[in-house]
Amino acid sequence: MAFDEKLPNVGTTIFSVMSQLAVEHQAVNLGQGFPDFEPPEVLRDALSRAMADRKNQYAPAIGVAALREQIALKTERLYGHKPNPDSDVTVTSGATEALFCAIAALVHAEDEVIFFDPAYDSYEPAIELQGAKSIRIPLQSPEFSIDWQRVRDAITSKTRLIIINSPHNPSGAVLSRSVLDALADIVRDTGIHILSDEVYEHIVFDGAEHQSVLRHPELAARSIVVSSFGKTFHCTGWKVGYTVAPKFLSAQIRKVHQYLTFSTFAPAQWAFAEALQNNPELYLELPTFYGKRRDYFRSLLKGSRFKLLDVRGAYFQLADYSAIKDIDDVTFSDWLVRESGVAAIPLSPFYQSPPDARLIRFCFAKSDATLIAAAERLCSL
Known part of the structure; x- marks a missing residue:
């Protein structure tokens, strides 16, 4: 039976796709933008109290x-x-x-x-x-x-x-x-x-x-x-x-x-x-908290062939991979997670008409151990 879709051009988001690939290939996930560390203890305690207080x-x-x-x-x-x-x-x-x-x-x-x-x-x-x-x-x-x-x-x-x-x-x-x-x-x-x-x-x-x-x-x-x-x-x-x-x-x-x-x-x-x-x-100190993670991640990638763009805000690092491979960003991201064990997000899904660029997005809202593990793999490319 024919069905008239309301969102015919919408499929699974690139975030879900790359996270699933990361699981399948046991990759370090720097793709989807979520921290791999816990919320502040005072906040978790407050949540527990709220539940206990009915x-x-x-x-x-x-x-x-x-x-x-x-x-x-x-x-x-x-x-x-x-x-x-x-x-x-x-x-x-x-x-x-x-x-x-x-x-x-x-x-x-x-x-x-x-x-x-x-x-x-x-x-x-x-x-x-x-x-x-x-x-x-x-x-x-x-x-x-x-x-x-x-x-x-x-x-x-x-x-x-x-x-x-x-x-x-x-x-x-x-x-x-x-x-x-x-x-x-x-x-x-x-x-x-x-x-x-x-x-x-x-x-x-x-x-x-x-x-x-x-x-x-x-x-x-x-x-x-x-x-x-x-x-x-x-x-x-x-x-x-x-x-x-x-x-x-x-x-x-x-x-x-x-x-x-x-x-x-x-x-x-x-x-x-x-x-x-x-x-x-907890929010006033976030610029320092994430600024240190930004700088640490960038220092870890100094020996890589990625060209890192400036980061003025948020917790994402754009990286130009053109010195590594001359392929589109979706193909490169797929290759990266399968061959090198690091998940990133290609930039083209964020566009209606993607430019001719070779950019991917890494999330640095991660623990030091995660960033180190990812950087070791990325620097070997």
């Missing part, structure tokens, strides 16, 4: 009040913008759910959504499910910067949303204040909203400050910011994220959220509320 039933759909208040205080402390915890903060089942809810809430059939390649792979399917059109603009090499004239040229009367991502996955590029000023100038006097994917907000290196759109009052008034506790506290499997947005946008997000997951893992919400209140160093 906080195991449905949380409020918008999130536990204590957590929303701590998110609001943290946002004010970091970015000078204090959202109303009751109307502007919504706790979600991971950042990917938050992204989907935002797109589903704002985007209508025939609308257009602008975002930048390479891009996280959940954006486009969420847009397609609304019957809308993705307008993908490539970032400029080698800095992965935005060509603002191309953005201006791409805007039409159907443009509903622009998605930005900083620190950027997969490149590690970081947006500056001047970039936000340029974005504000473009959307001023329009009905275009901004969806800002800031899941790596606390992982910015070399003394830089994360430039959240929440630092920019004009943009904050029309933006949805998405954050991730999983990325911040090394617990991606807990699947807790949140959005910060003005009341009128949050209200629309909540309409979708309540019929998608309704509410999010309650004990974890109480644990995060406790950690944010009592242990702010």
